[in-house]
Amino acid sequence: MNEINLFNDKKDCCGCGACMNICPKSAITMEEDEYGFVYPKINTEQCVECGACKRVCGYQNVPEKHSAKAVYAAAAKNDSILKKSASGGAFAVLAEKLIDRGGIVYGAAMPYENGKLEPKHIRIDNKDDIVKLQGSKYVQSDTGFVFQQVRKDLQSGKSVMFSGTPCQIAGLKKFLNKDYDGLLLVEIICHGVPSKKLFQDFIESYGKQLGGTIEEFYFRDKSKGQGYLTRVSYRKNNSLNNKYSSSLSYMHFFSKSSILRLNCYSCPFASGKRIADIALGDFWGFHEEYPDYKESQGLSNGKGISCVIVNTEKGIGAIEECKDSFVLMDSEFEKAARHNDQLSKPSKYSPQRETVLDLYKSSGYKAVEKYYKKKFRKDIIKYRISGILPKGFKRKIKQLIGKKRNRNRVKLFRY
Ligand SMILES: Cc1cc2nc3c(=O)[nH]c(=O)nc-3n(C[C@H](O)[C@H](O)[C@H](O)COP(=O)(O)OP(=O)(O)OC[C@H]3O[C@@H](n4cnc5c(N)ncnc54)[C@H](O)[C@@H]3O)c2cc1C
Numbered sequence: 102m103n104e105i106n107l108f109n110d111k112k113d114c115c116g117c118g119a120c121m122n123i124c125p126k127s128a129i130t131m132e133e134d135e136y137g138f139v140y141p142k143i144n145t146e147q148c149v150e151c152g153a154c155k156r157v158c159g160y161q162n163v164p165e166k167h168s169a170k171a172v173y174a175a176a177a178k179n180d181s182i183l184k185k186s187a188s189g190g191a192f193a194v195l196a197e198k199l200i201d202r203g204g205i206v207y208g209a210a211m212p213y214e215n216g217k218l219e220p221k222h223i224r225i226d227n228k229d230d231i232v233k234l235q236g237s238k239y240v241q242s243d244t245g246f247v248f249q250q251v252r253k254d255l256q257s258g259k260s261v262m263f264s265g266t267p268c269q270i271a272g273l274k275k276f277l278n279k280d281y282d283g284l285l286l287v288e289i290i291c292h293g294v295p296s297k298k299l300f301q302d303f304i305e306s307y308g309k310q311l312g313g314t315i316e317e318f319y320f321r322d323k324s325k326g327q328g329y330l331t332r333v334s335y336r337k338n339n340s341l342n343n344k345y346s347s348s349l350s351y352m353h354f355f356s357k358s359s360i361l362r363l364n365c366y367s368c369p370f371a372s373g374k375r376i377a378d379i380a381l382g383d384f385w386g387f388h389e390e391y392p393d394y395k396e397s398q399g400l401s402n403g404k405g406i407s408c409v410i411v412n413t414e415k416g417i418g419a420i421e422e423c424k425d426s427f428v429l430m431d432s433e434f435e436k437a438a439r440h441n442d443q444l445s446k447p448s449k450y451s452p453q454r455e456t457v458l459d460l461y462k463s464s465g466y467k468a469v470e471k472y473y474k475k476k477f478r479k480d481i482i483k484y485r486i487s488g489i490l491p492k493g494f495k496r497k498i499k500q501l502i503g504k505k506r507n508r509n510r511v512k513l514f515r516y
């Protein structure tokens with residue numbers, strides 16, 4: 102027999118871990134490459150060449166995708182949910198409802214463990230823990246062996262909501278290999294992911310700049326209004342301090358698609374047809390699409406508006422069940438897609454990617470930081486100004502500059 106080869110080219114693996122979860126001989130481990138991206142590695146001494154890992158790959162054999170059955174602009178009515186969510190809080194509203202019914206929710210958290218922030222998928226069954234999953238973590242979340250846990254929960258008759266990137270959903274679907282009535286799949290609209298290692302090295306380097314240790318990191322903090330501010334909590338001299346920023350190197354390279362996983366540039370899930378029951382993203386451009394809509398009616402890009410794309414009957418049922426907790430407005434796929442590239446095509450490969458990742462490989466994150474400060478001075482100033490301007494003032498400037506230029510400017514900060 103031939104040795105099993107999971108992929109020939111790195112662009113054919115998203116690192117979802119479905120192959121590791123299915124292997125009956127525990128012969129697969131996820132190993133970091135020179136940039137920190139994880140790929141499966143087979144221990145040939147343990148492998149019995151059953152081929153299960155090949156069959157379970159949802160990235161190379163994409164499961165059936167669906168066209169949208171309904172599209173909404175939505176925001177949680179509960180203000181505290183809205184504040185802690187990156188967008189309109191649609192995820193937390195769905196999660197609350199499921200847990201109220203005795204269900205289990207899986208999603209990406211970022212606990213501080215052994216001196217590091219660990220982006221990883223966790224299982225929760227308590228409403229107090231929803232906050233751990235709220236907020237976007239713009240980095241690859243480690244799924245570990247959660248697919249096995251999901252199967253156990255479903256087999257014992259529990260209702261489960263699994264949320265993650267579309268490629269993680271595809272991996273889980275192939276791993277389960279059957280539909281369960283109790284399973285609700287929720288994908289995020291996805292721009293792509295940097296590696297966990299690069300993120301952790303950035304955090305370490307940023308902590309050193311601040312003279313402390315970072316224990317929490319929020320990619321989009323709303324405590325100073327909806328914007329693109331990051332917030333860290335860092336420990337210095339035994340006290341916890343907050344630091345806000347709108348000009349971090351990591352966020353710049355993420356938004357410019359310069360540090361994404363290789364396969365993200367040809368992602369088969371960045372399209373109008375979706376893999377999960379419900380897809381969640383930001384409803385960018387809402388006020389441009391609905392110029393007569395008044396913020397007093399309940400939806401405001403200033404506070405966060407979710408784009409909710411419902412793709413299956415199960416998804417329709419789930420939204421129906423929690424519609425009282427939402428400000429929900431019927432919309433159209435084209436209106437959302439016009440402002441959200443990842444609903445039609447993958448992120449464009451950045452010519453800077455090689456430079457940034459090679460610097461990282463040869464000289465660590467410090468060198469990446471130095472390169473950013475030297476090369477992107479103008480952008481740094483732009484981000485800083487944008488970060489401190491009041492919302493109303495920014496809107497006025499946008500109106501003055503006109504829609505077209507405004508669209509280009511805003512793109513700088515859309516993830
Ligand atoms: C890497 C990444 C790229 C994204 N790119 C886009 C984009 O291009 N366009 C767009 O419209 N929206 C994008 N989003 C989604 C957007 O940022 C919001 O997460 C989404 O709108 C849901 O918002 P919410 O307010 O409903 O929930 P929130 O509370 O903000 O988000 C929580 C949900 O996001 C999931 N999640 C958070 N981080 C991760 C992660 N690293 N991996 C897997 N799941 C995660 C959680 O499991 C949970 O389901 C992206 C999110 C991530 C994590």
Ligand code: SF4
Pocket residue numbers: 107108113114115116117118119120121140141157158159160161272
């Ligand atoms: S199952 Fe996932 S991790 Fe394994 S080869 Fe396929 S994409 Fe890569």
Ligand code: SF4
Pocket residue numbers: 105123124125126127128129143147148149150151152153154155
């Ligand atoms: S072929 Fe079978 S035993 Fe070998 S790594 Fe794949 S799943 Fe494991």
Ligand code: SF4
Pocket residue numbers: 115266267268269291292293294362364365366368369370371
């Ligand atoms: S862009 Fe595609 S491949 Fe990359 S993390 Fe998102 S869903 Fe997965």
